[in-house]
Amino acid sequence: MDVVVVTGSAGLVGGEAVRAFAARFDLVVGIDNGMRQDFFGPAGSVAANLAQVERIPNYRHHLVDVRDHAALTALLGEYGTDVRLVVHTAGQPSDEWATGQPLVDLGVNAVGTMNLLEAVRRVCPGAVVVLTSTTKVYGDAPDTLPLVETDTRWEIDPVHPYHEHGIDESLRTEGGRRTFFGVSKLAADHAAQSYAGLLGLRIGVFRCASVTGARHAGVEQDGFLSHLVRSAVRGAPFPVIGHGGKQVRDVLDARDLVEMFWHFYRDPRPGEVYLAGGGRERSASVLELIARYEYLTGREVPFEYVPERRFADVRCWITDTRKFRRDYPGWRPVHGLADILSSVHDHWVAVGLNGFPVGS
Numbered sequence: 001m002d003v004v005v006v007t008g009s010a011g012l013v014g015g016e017a018v019r020a021f022a023a024r025f026d027l028v029v030g031i032d033n034g035m036r037q038d039f040f041g042p043a044g045s046v047a048a049n050l051a052q053v054e055r056i057p058n059y060r061h062h063l064v065d066v067r068d069h070a071a072l073t074a075l076l077g078e079y080g081t082d083v084r085l086v087v088h089t090a091g092q093p094s095d096e097w098a099t100g101q102p103l104v105d106l107g108v109n110a111v112g113t114m115n116l117l118e119a120v121r122r123v124c125p126g127a128v129v130v131l132t133s134t135t136k137v138y139g140d141a142p143d144t145l146p147l148v149e150t151d152t153r154w155e156i157d158p159v160h161p162y163h164e165h166g167i168d169e170s171l172r173t174e175g176g177r178r179t180f181f182g183v184s185k186l187a188a189d190h191a192a193q194s195y196a197g198l199l200g201l202r203i204g205v206f207r208c209a210s211v212t213g214a215r216h217a218g219v220e221q222d223g224f225l226s227h228l229v230r231s232a233v234r235g236a237p238f239p240v241i242g243h244g245g246k247q248v249r250d251v252l253d254a255r256d257l258v259e260m261f262w263h264f265y266r267d268p269r270p271g272e273v274y275l276a277g278g279g280r281e282r283s284a285s286v287l288e289l290i291a292r293y294e295y296l297t298g299r300e301v302p303f304e305y306v307p308e309r310r311f312a313d314v315r316c317w318i319t320d321t322r323k324f325r326r327d328y329p330g331w332r333p334v335h336g337l338a339d340i341l342s343s344v345h346d347h348w349v350a351v352g353l354n355g356f357p358v359g360s
């Protein structure tokens, strides 16, 4: 039997991994304790996504906390060497939240990852593992690049080699300013590389930029695009925090990210680190994204500027995915920015006003 294990299976990336891989494996074993709601309140609930994946016939859910090493090892032990692929997406995803509770953040992101990798080592060492790391491991290093300011965005200076294709994996991870979230994810990222290099586990590390999609439970602290659209649909003010809204991010649909995992699974390169993002084509500042959304939907986004900047909130991030595309020429993102905005919009409209929990 071919088994795929997905941690964080009720979340955005995990949920899309379940949907994509249910048809490609005999059994999908999902692990999620619904902790996103503990982080962000009812608006962060992943219950609706969980209810959907639980309807998939070959999906089996386990309400396990990744901080519980014994429970994880016992669970993986039930499937043993039938486990072919492990997709690790369970995590605390917010810089801001981590600032308030750095120990919990470290426990979930760093210790949780070590627990999982150690369980894989003991139980199914031949399985391929993909880890969802983050570009936040670079801290504010991108802000040291030469940047230029236009009317609507910050941009990497056209004379810099990163301008054309975006930032690649060679950016330094040491030094600079970094949030506690960046610290816990960097610890997990490096631990995974050691499990590959030292112990031979077949792990790929994916440093993700801004990943989103229709099933993102976007809140102010995490998932800005989803939160923007969610706010617009319910007519609530969207806070544009810092940089006058000119900070640029490149957006990748979670479904395109999951296809990167599939390519890696089919031809793993253990220990490799890949950046995963939408690239220049899918890049936009917050102001540009608001304008794009308003144009697409004819709906106004009532936004308000918040002048204080978030700590180490970089002015421009655009991902260069050429390393991954060189190793896996069959992959390219298929969902464009307009497509992403439309699918997130359609989702929140379908959820309807009654689906917005108090505090959303």
Ligand SMILES: NC(=O)c1ccc[n+]([C@@H]2O[C@H](COP(=O)([O-])OP(=O)(O)OC[C@H]3O[C@@H](n4cnc5c(N)ncnc54)[C@H](O)[C@@H]3O)[C@@H](O)[C@H]2O)c1
Pocket: 007, 008, 009, 010, 011, 012, 013, 014, 031, 032, 033, 034, 035, 036, 037, 046, 064, 065, 066, 067, 088, 089, 090, 091, 092, 093, 108, 112, 132, 133, 134, 135, 207, 208, 209, 210, 211, 212, 216, 217
């Ligand atoms: N979405 C992005 O833009 C983005 C960017 C960079 C990195 N990442 C990383 O990708 C991963 C997935 O992100 P996402 O957007 O799908 O997040 P998400 O919050 O939608 O999903 C994570 C899931 O993990 C679950 N979870 C949290 N703590 C847990 C625990 N202790 N035990 C078991 N389950 C737990 C949550 O309930 C949630 O369903 C995260 O590790 C995140 O740091 C995401």
